[in-house]
Amino acid sequence: MTSASVKVPFVDLTLQHQPIQAEIEQAIQTVLRRGDFVLGETLAEFESAFAAACGVPYGIGVACGTDATALGLQACGIDTGDEVILPANTFIATLIGVLRAGATPILVDCDPQTALIDLAAAEAAISPKTRAILPVHLYGQMVSPRQLRDFAGTYNLLIFEDAAQAHLAEREGYRAGSIGTAAAFSFYPSKNLGAFGDGGAVVTSDPEVAKKMRTLRNYGAPQKYLHTEVGTNSRLDTLQAAILKVKLPYLAGWNRARNEAAQRYDALLSQYDGITPIQNQSGAGHVYHLYTIRTLACVSRDALQEELAKVGIQTGIHYPIPCHLQPAYEYLGYKAGDFPHAEALCREILSLPMYPGLEETQISQVAAGIESFITRQAAALR
Structure with a gap:
């Protein structure tokens, strides 16, 4: 299908970008003048604003949503041999994130009406090695927070949310990202809150998880040239954060x-x-x-x-x-x-x-x- 023959596009990003183009250009110019392209001032500002919008105190920007899941699980203490329950009907990045964290993914079925994880199926999959449940807030709808918290409390499981499609989604008085220990978001351009390239974030209420996330994303270094964790290079670019910061209020x-x-x-x-x-x-x-x-x-x-x-x-x-x-x-x-x-x-x-x-x-x-x-x-x- 050629662009000329498209009557209703699947996604049209120009409709949201054109009215705020001047604001975006100004934000980019501010970063250019400062020259702090990596872990810059605007990144910290966006991280705080996005976390607050999700109803939690800490946000840590990373390079993509897959990294947010992988590093976020690591920051929460998930390790080799730990089992993480997740739905089979999700984008492959959810599964990849669990594997990259070193954990064992335990896939389960979904509710056919909502396409969200079936907690009865999750219950049947629990073993002595199960450490966490990873609910995917698919298509923009949250898994029931009350049911999740009851489920996790009953079996002493960590909740790590995949909120890559659920920016500012709400259910039962909770915002996506505020149910469990931490949550992963993606800022892929077509997301509800999208960058001009890849990007992601982890949000959390736990200061220790936030501290470890900042270390893991920056070569495992809490300070320059001191490497206390086996980390990687996964930082949300300041330019992307500037764009996201402009878009967040909308x-x-x-x-x-x-x-x-x-x-x-x-x-x-x-x-x-x-x-x-x-x-x-x-x-x-x-x-x-x-x-x-x-x-x-x-x-x-x-x-x-x-x-x-x-x-x-x-x-x-x-x-x-x-x-x-x-x-x-x-x-x-x-x-x-x-x-x-x-x-x-x-x-x-x-x-x-x-x-x-x-x-x-x-x-x-x-x-x-x-x-x-x-x-x-x-x-x-x-």
């Missing part, structure tokens, strides 16, 4: 726009048999990084995606292959059929266009494209 408004767009989708799609949105159990607290539907047995997901593309509507699949069936991770010992809900969702889900500034007419175009496909498919089956 994030709540952008999230509201996403939620409102999702409500319009819900209203329009509710009339079509064979289509059901991933269930929202968080109301206005769902920040809809992605708006994802399930296509049921009477509707072919792949055929629907192809037909929408023909009329200029871009869509995505998040994610087409669950972690346990990825070829690189066969050695973990999982097989097809182990997690039936996750595997079914991978065959059924389709992510529709979603971004701040998505117009009601565009949402109507997407709905009309889906209606046309379903109508023609039903006629062909008669």
